[in-house]
Amino acid sequence: ERPIALNTGRLRDQWHTMTRTGGVPRLMSNAPEPVIEINAADAARDGLADGDLAQVSSRYGSSRIRVAISDAQKPGTAFLAMHWSGSFAANAGTGPLANPTADVHSGQPELKHVPVRLRREAVAWAGVLITRRDLRPTGFVHWSRRPVDGGWVYDLCGTETPDQGILLSRQLLGPFAGDKLVEYTDRRGLNYRAAALDSDGALAEALLVAPPGQLPPRDWLVSLLATRQPLASADRMAMLSGRSPVPMPSIGRVVCSCFNVGVNQIAAAVAAGCSTVDQVGAQLRAGTNCGACRSEIRTIIDAGRLQAAE
Numbered sequence: 565e566r567p568i569a570l571n572t573g574r575l576r577d578q579w580h581t582m583t584r585t586g587g588v589p590r591l592m593s594n595a596p597e598p599v600i601e602i603n604a605a606d607a608a609r610d611g612l613a614d615g616d617l618a619q620v621s622s623r624y625g626s627s628r629i630r631v632a633i634s635d636a637q638k639p640g641t642a643f644l645a646m647h648w649s650g651s652f653a654a655n656a657g658t659g660p661l662a663n664p665t666a667d668v669h670s671g672q673p674e675l676k677h678v679p680v681r682l683r684r685e686a687v688a689w690a691g692v693l694i695t696r697r698d699l700r701p702t703g704f705v706h707w708s709r710r711p712v713d714g715g716w717v718y719d720l721c722g723t724e725t726p727d728q729g730i731l732l733s734r735q736l737l738g739p740f741a742g743d744k745l746v747e748y749t750d751r752r753g754l755n756y757r758a759a760a761l762d763s764d765g766a767l768a769e770a771l772l773v774a775p776p777g778q779l780p781p782r783d784w785l786v787s788l789l790a791t792r793q794p795l796a797s798a799d800r801m802a803m804l805s806g807r808s809p810v811p812m813p814s815i816g817r818v819v820c821s822c823f824n825v826g827v828n829q830i831a832a833a834v835a836a837g838c839s840t841v842d843q844v845g846a847q848l849r850a851g852t853n854c855g856a857c858r859s860e861i862r863t864i865i866d867a868g869r870l871q872a873a874e
């Protein structure tokens with residue numbers, strides 16, 4: 565088993581340990597959770613798929629991080645951002661993995677070339693908590709969180725049985741009076757939904773738990789949290805499905821933070837004929853302010869071209 569050389573560094577929209585940038589929803593939308601980027605060949609060799617949770621171990625310590633398969637990494641190399649602390653994720657930092665030996669002259673530790681091994685964690689359930697409350701979950705195999713307008717989104721998962729995952733996740737729900745909390749569990753005990761309303765009838769909290777890969781999209785519930793408006797009856801009825809009563813296309817992960825433009829919107833513009841970054845900018849404004857997203861837009865254009873040629 566060959567180790568992978570771990571490089572650590574910065575994310576486009578973050579600064580140090582995110583004590584300031586991590587509180588800005590727009591700055592957290594491009595890279596909303598900690599991931600370790602690896603090449604597809606290494607992932608195949610280690611039996612890992614995109615989105616898997618992996619135990620990442622070096623001779624100095626270990627972390628648990630989600631895998632992102634990326635062409636940006638050559639075989640034998642990996643990248644993990646340095647920003648993630650216990651305020652934003654459970655044990656997903658670079659610190660435990662790093663070689664503590666420092667340069668005798670500068671005191672600089674070795675942060676750019678640490679041999680690591682990845683092992684897939686057998687995740688049995690996944691959950692998402694959308695809430696107004698600022699929490700620090702404990703007792704979970706893995707969690708990460710990001711701010712959104714009106715509150716926070718917590719991604720949760722574990723290796724316990726799904727019913728134990730539901731019990732564990734339910735403990736995060738606030739103390740809502742009975743008539744303000746609606747809950748549903750399917751017959752097999754694999755899927756759980758809960759939604760809590762405040763005294764005005766606005767969404768205060770929603771919790772969804774399901775087998776891995778089976779959670780409904782969360783964009784609609786997140787948008788309800790931001791409104792702080794009493795829910796319409798159609799929305800109330802749809803809440804436990806987690807799906808909007810009217811179709812609400814997802815913009816996907818945000819690529820352009822300046823104008824809140826998502827990967828799905830850019831891919832659609834490319835499919836409709838945009839073939840340069842400037843053309844995408846003319847249509848969506850993406851890439852026309854600070855320019856930090858232009859290289860990512862170019863990558864999406866190239867991927868679209870490749871797909872069209874196949």
Ligand code: FES
Nearest residue numbers: 820822853854857
């Ligand atoms: S992130 Fe600033 S222009 Fe796109």
